[in-house]
Amino acid sequence: MEKDTGGPPDERDGTAADETRGSDATGTGGAHGGAATPAGDRTPAPAGSTTAATEPPRVEVRQVTKRYGSVHALRGVDLSLHTGEVVGLVGDNGAGKSTLVNIISGALPPTSGQILIDGREVEFKTPIDARHAGIETVYQDLALANDLNIWANMFLGRERTVSGPLGWLGWLDRRAMSRQSAKDLEQTKIRIPSVSSRVGRLSGGQRQAVAVGRAVAWGSRVVLMDEPTAALGVEQQEKVGELIQTVADTGTPVLLISHNLPQVYKICTRVVVLFNGRIVADLRPAEVDIDEIVGWITGSALIAKELAR
Amino acid sequence: MSTSETKPTAIAEPAPSADAPDAVPLFQRFMERIGQFWTLGVLILLVIAFGIKAPSMYTKQAWLSTATYAVEYLILAIGQTFVIITAGIDLSVGAMLGFSGMAGALVAQHMLGVHDSSTLSTIVAIVVMLAAGTGLGLINGLLITRIKLPPFIVTLGSLTGITGGIDLLNGGNEVSILPNPINALGTDSVLNGWLPLPVLIAIVLAIVFGFILARTRFGLRTYAIGSNETATRRAGIRVDRHLIRVYTLAGFLAGVAGLMVTANQGVAAPVAGQNDELYAIAAVVIGGASIFGGTGTIFGTVIGTAILSVLTTGLILTNVQTFWQQVAIGAVVIIAVAVDRVRARAGTD
Numbered sequence: 001m002e003k004d005t006g007g008p009p010d011e012r013d014g015t016a017a018d019e020t021r022g023s024d025a026t027g028t029g030g031a032h033g034g035a036a037t038p039a040g041d042r043t044p045a046p047a048g049s050t051t052a053a054t055e056p057p058r059v060e061v062r063q064v065t066k067r068y069g070s071v072h073a074l075r076g077v078d079l080s081l082h083t084g085e086v087v088g089l090v091g092d093n094g095a096g097k098s099t100l101v102n103i104i105s106g107a108l109p110p111t112s113g114q115i116l117i118d119g120r121e122v123e124f125k126t127p128i129d130a131r132h133a134g135i136e137t138v139y140q141d142l143a144l145a146n147d148l149n150i151w152a153n154m155f156l157g158r159e160r161t162v163s164g165p166l167g168w169l170g171w172l173d174r175r176a177m178s179r180q181s182a183k184d185l186e187q188t189k190i191r192i193p194s195v196s197s198r199v200g201r202l203s204g205g206q207r208q209a210v211a212v213g214r215a216v217a218w219g220s221r222v223v224l225m226d227e228p229t230a231a232l233g234v235e236q237q238e239k240v241g242e243l244i245q246t247v248a249d250t251g252t253p254v255l256l257i258s259h260n261l262p263q264v265y266k267i268c269t270r271v272v273v274l275f276n277g278r279i280v281a282d283l284r285p286a287e288v289d290i291d292e293i294v295g296w297i298t299g300s301a302l303i304a305k306e307l308a309r
Numbered sequence: 310m311s312t313s314e315t316k317p318t319a320i321a322e323p324a325p326s327a328d329a330p331d332a333v334p335l336f337q338r339f340m341e342r343i344g345q346f347w348t349l350g351v352l353i354l355l356v357i358a359f360g361i362k363a364p365s366m367y368t369k370q371a372w373l374s375t376a377t378y379a380v381e382y383l384i385l386a387i388g389q390t391f392v393i394i395t396a397g398i399d400l401s402v403g404a405m406l407g408f409s410g411m412a413g414a415l416v417a418q419h420m421l422g423v424h425d426s427s428t429l430s431t432i433v434a435i436v437v438m439l440a441a442g443t444g445l446g447l448i449n450g451l452l453i454t455r456i457k458l459p460p461f462i463v464t465l466g467s468l469t470g471i472t473g474g475i476d477l478l479n480g481g482n483e484v485s486i487l488p489n490p491i492n493a494l495g496t497d498s499v500l501n502g503w504l505p506l507p508v509l510i511a512i513v514l515a516i517v518f519g520f521i522l523a524r525t526r527f528g529l530r531t532y533a534i535g536s537n538e539t540a541t542r543r544a545g546i547r548v549d550r551h552l553i554r555v556y557t558l559a560g561f562l563a564g565v566a567g568l569m570v571t572a573n574q575g576v577a578a579p580v581a582g583q584n585d586e587l588y589a590i591a592a593v594v595i596g597g598a599s600i601f602g603g604t605g606t607i608f609g610t611v612i613g614t615a616i617l618s619v620l621t622t623g624l625i626l627t628n629v630q631t632f633w634q635q636v637a638i639g640a641v642v643i644i645a646v647a648v649d650r651v652r653a654r655a656g657t658d
């Protein structure tokens with residue numbers, strides 16, 4: 001795969017986008033073939049936006065903007081996620097959190113800006129494209145089919161079939177899928193009775209574990225978690241926190257979107273604050289206290305900074 | 310993160326308590342187990358009970374009439390099982406049966422009039438029947454997915470429309486001139502007369518589609534759509550395309566049933582297939598499929614069809630007034646759904 005050599009950006013863009021589409025096994029990408037990246041700010045972002053010099057960030061968002069008519073939902077966001085990081089994305093309602101997450105997960109196209117995976121620019125037409133690029137999302141409702149068993153949920157949409165003529169007819173390789181699911185769940189230290197249990201029979205916490213386990217198994221680049229604990233009790237929130245930590249331990253960065261500030265503060269290595277469509281703070285919980293984060297979310301810290309200048 | 314060292318043990322510890330749902334009360338598990346087989350028990354009880362009252366229940370003649378009676382409903386119910394698992398419904402299967410049978414028979418009759426190659430007209434008639442059913446099913450699927458109309462409304466409309474279409478095809482008259490091979494297909498049998506060809510074909514179809522539903526990607530996605538359509542979409546599955554295929558399959562099987570009925574009766578009647586959708590749906594529901602989607606098996610549907618069929622034969626053999634048959638079938642449907650509900654409540658959903 002082509003490395004980011006710093007050559008002419010336009011040519012690079014084309015190749016990267018084509019490669020992404022080419023790797024799209026189900027061929028969903030072809031429908032709108034000609035649509036190019038919106039002509040926005042194509043200048044490579046300053047090198048300072050990355051923290052690790054040795055490897056490019058797993059996922060990098062460069063100068064992403066999103067406009068709905070005259071409304072600027074995002075005004076040039078830079079964000080990078082590195083191996084093993086748990087990054088909390090916080091901000092008040094309307095700050096642009098969901099817009100940013102939807103852009104990264106391929107549900108929304110950005111008005112301008114770039115998304116890079118391992119330093120290579122990608123372009124998502126649909127969430128499926130993003131998934132093929134290794135970006136997985138854990139939805140608040142978990143997106144599980146309760147009537148299917150665990151392995152079927154883990155492999156839904158990416159089922160494995162046996163080799164040979166039966167496989168062409170779609171004959172499932174159940175053994176391979178259940179074995180792989182058990183392995184994937186084991187790797188994330190999630191204890192489940194049996195991967196052939198129906199998901200509807202699991203407890204809320206176990207269901208959450210399956211959804212996270214699925215995201216980790218497929219999300220090779222990043223796992224997005226959209227309010228994963230909003231519907232959970234205190235004890236289950238704890239467990240999800242532990243899950244997120246295990247995910248990060250496997251190396252996959254996690255972008256956690258949550259209103260649950262104490263939890264974000266507790267489990268994240270970095271907290272990024274969106275305010276009015278801009279990232280106004282990039283903080284390390286180890287270095288600041290929770291009130292400072294609240295200050296950035298409400299905007300009072302921003303005003304204080306402006307005044308200080 | 311200073312706390313990260315303690316985390317692995319923290320995860321290992323609460324896990325056993327998370328296993329708790331596996332240690333559910335025995336009653337629940339009993340209900341879940343029994344759930345898959347209670348209909349089979351009912352079927353066996355019915356056969357025994359009718360047999361006590363009317364020993365002729367165990368004759369070849371009774372078997373043949375029960376099995377032959379079941380063919381039409383079983384073939385329709387197989388397609389209906391797929392549809393119902395997606396949380397849909399197809400009210401037009403009976404009408405599609407009648408239409409395809411009539412269309413194929415008309416073409417065959419015409420061809421026999423022009424030149425009497427009965428082999429050619431047989432092939433053409435079969436192709437026309439299967440194509441007619443498939444095409445009508447495809448239209449159902451397109452209307453449901455493209456215009457986003459509820460399956461109940463679309464298929465209620467096509468039920469009425471297609472029923473009118475049957476009479477339009479031949480002015481409300483039946484077609485009784487059929488190529489000989491078609492008549493043979495409907496009346497020949499194997500195994501010394503114990504296994505009529507239509508029964509054999511229905512059994513083969515049940516086995517093939519049973520495996521497709523239980524063991525292939527197509528089947529898995531059928532369950533997924535009925536279980537959680539949004540999640541299935543998010544998983545990158547093209548739900549609309551899948552639904553079109555499911556309704557097309559229901560139409561295709563209605564075409565096969567049309568062929569079987571026409572062949573067996575030696576005539577394409579305008580009333581063929583009338584009200585069949587109700588029996589097909591009843592068979593699927595008795596077989597344990599939830600009308601809300603996500604569950605159901607072809608095995609269950611086979612049992613459900615068999616129960617309907619045995620009830621009918623049994624009530625005839627025990628000299629119960631025929632009107633009571635329908636009352637009995639209605640009662641069985643309601644009982645089946647009620648048991649299903651109790652089961653679901655005892656279970657987890």
